[in-house]
Amino acid sequence: MPDLRLAVAPMVDRTDRHFRYLVRQVSRGVRLYTEMTVDQAVLKGNRERLLGFRPEERPLALQLAGHDPESLAEAARIGEAFGYDEVNLNLGCPSERAQEGGYGACLLRDPGRVAEILRAMVQAVRVPVSVKMRLGLDGGESYPALARLVERFAQSGVEVFIVHARSALLALSTRANREIPPLRHEWVYRLKEDFPHLTFVTNGGIRSLEEALAHLKRVDGAMLGRAVYEDPFVLEEADQKVFGLPHRPSRLQVARAMRAYLEEEVALGTPPWAVLRHMLNLFRGRPKGRLWRRLLSEGRSLKALDEALRLVEEEVGEKGQEEEKGPEGKAERALALPREGV
Ligand SMILES: Cc1cc2nc3c(=O)[nH]c(=O)nc-3n(C[C@H](O)[C@H](O)[C@H](O)COP(=O)(O)O)c2cc1C
Structure with a gap:
């Protein structure tokens, strides 16, 4: 099973390859999505x-959207050939x-x-196929209905379920759909209890x-979206505290x-x-930010x-020198670390 303990959510116009490279400098372990x-x-x-990326971005999942089994299976195959570690089906976009x-x-x-x-996608590739879904639609969601969906999708061979823990209200804007329907993380916890062999994020x-x-005490993984974009250093301690990496x-x-990266990218025409x-x-909330x-x-x-x-x-x-000022301007000693090619 892939390590999904911590992941950065797929976000249109945000999680392109440049932002993913930046996040990867902050955390080696976090799983990234296109x-x-x-x-x-x-x-x-x-x-x-559309699909090109640098190997440093891995572990990396490709998120696909569509409604035709054959086209999605073919797109999944192409993604796998590009080197993606997982193919994810979008079942959450309300736009x-x-x-x-x-x-x-x-x-x-x-x-x-x-x-x-999902059956077509699972048959097309060897990498894991996952879904990113909502709790249900238009306020008509119920836990038993959600559990039935999970059971049905799992019968197609999907073992990884990422659940944006609110329903989708199709009459509302995409933005409102990230705020208005109430969050019910406890339903995802319950899914994990009811389907312990499946992976839930x-x-x-x-x-x-x-x-x-x-x-993480209740499910296999947690996925963060906006918080990471607003301050990538929300993941500052992720490698140490989640992945045991120094x-x-x-x-x-x-x-x-990122300066070195930019220089290379500019030479390539970016x-x-x-x-x-x-x-x-990058320096949000810091002196001179x-x-x-x-x-x-x-x-x-x-x-x-x-x-x-x-x-x-x-x-x-x-x-x-490895000293950086903390939010109050107080000198804080960052842990001495090899720069790992950084
Ligand atoms: C700008 C933006 C773009 C998004 N694009 C996608 C997307 O492409 N695919 C997807 O599954 N979810 C998308 N989402 C939803 C996020 O993946 C995530 O489910 C949602 O923001 C809730 O997580 P958060 O509260 O940690 O941000 C997007 C969210 C934002 C803010």
């Missing part, structure tokens, strides 16, 4: 652009576009079709590593690693802003990053 990718795009689009395209959360209305899709509203650790980089170390935009929150953000968003270049780096280096102290 943005939702529609099967037809995989079949007909520019595959390298109008998803409803028009017949994919995402609205598929929960047709469990028979989902079961058929709970998702929704988890803001800190401590909260994630509390969920890795706890400072913000400055991550910023320097516009600097495609990378820099994901780095705006706002100035960092402003320099990057106004300059949008490698030069602007160098200027911002100089600024935080001055704030932190001598270059290369």
